[in-house]
Amino acid sequence: EVQLVESGGGLVQPGGSLRLSCAASGFTFNSYWMDWVRQAPGKGLMWVSRINSDGSSTSFADSVKGRFTISRDNAKNTLYLQMNSLRAEDTAVYYCASGRVVGAPDYWGQGTLVTVSS
């Protein structure tokens, strides 16, 4: 059974940092692109970042570029999102996602809530 389990969310002050993790199991992690997608409370979905299977290529939404870093440890089957200089508008549930078709994930985690507030 495929599982993606996010962790690391919580309450952080504006300007602070947080690192999210996503532990994967049930599929060949090192063969799949991975994504982070977020959803602000009561709002729609927004793609945050993606990384290819070996970690050599990454992409970011303009709103997080220069503040967020995506990485992966294929030996540990784990995806990361390092979030720095956090703003109130980064408050959201962050999902990690992946799947057999790049850009159309059929595997999703349960999400982890990040709240940026003083």
Add this chain to the structure above:
Amino acid sequence: EIVLTQSPATLSLSPGERATLSCRASQSVSSYLVWYQQKPGQAPRLLIYDTSNRATGIPARFSGSGSGTDFTLTISSLEPEDFAVYYCQQRSNWPLTFGGGTKVEIK
């Protein structure tokens, strides 16, 4: 950035009725249009990828059509579990973008 506009924002229908959801792109996405279903408190669920390909385990009552800039998700006969929010998304260009969603509610 490609903007996706979904209509209507809300669709009020009864079980057994047909649902037709629209997604329009600000520029061509070829056939790289994806549909998701999301229920409250849950992650999105992939329904359709690349316009018309049903994801694994998705019932045949869900179908997709279109090309270029205009796409449609059809639910042929609504089941009680189909009442949810539906999002379209393009995977043609980075950044990948989502539409604002269509809520299918019970009339």
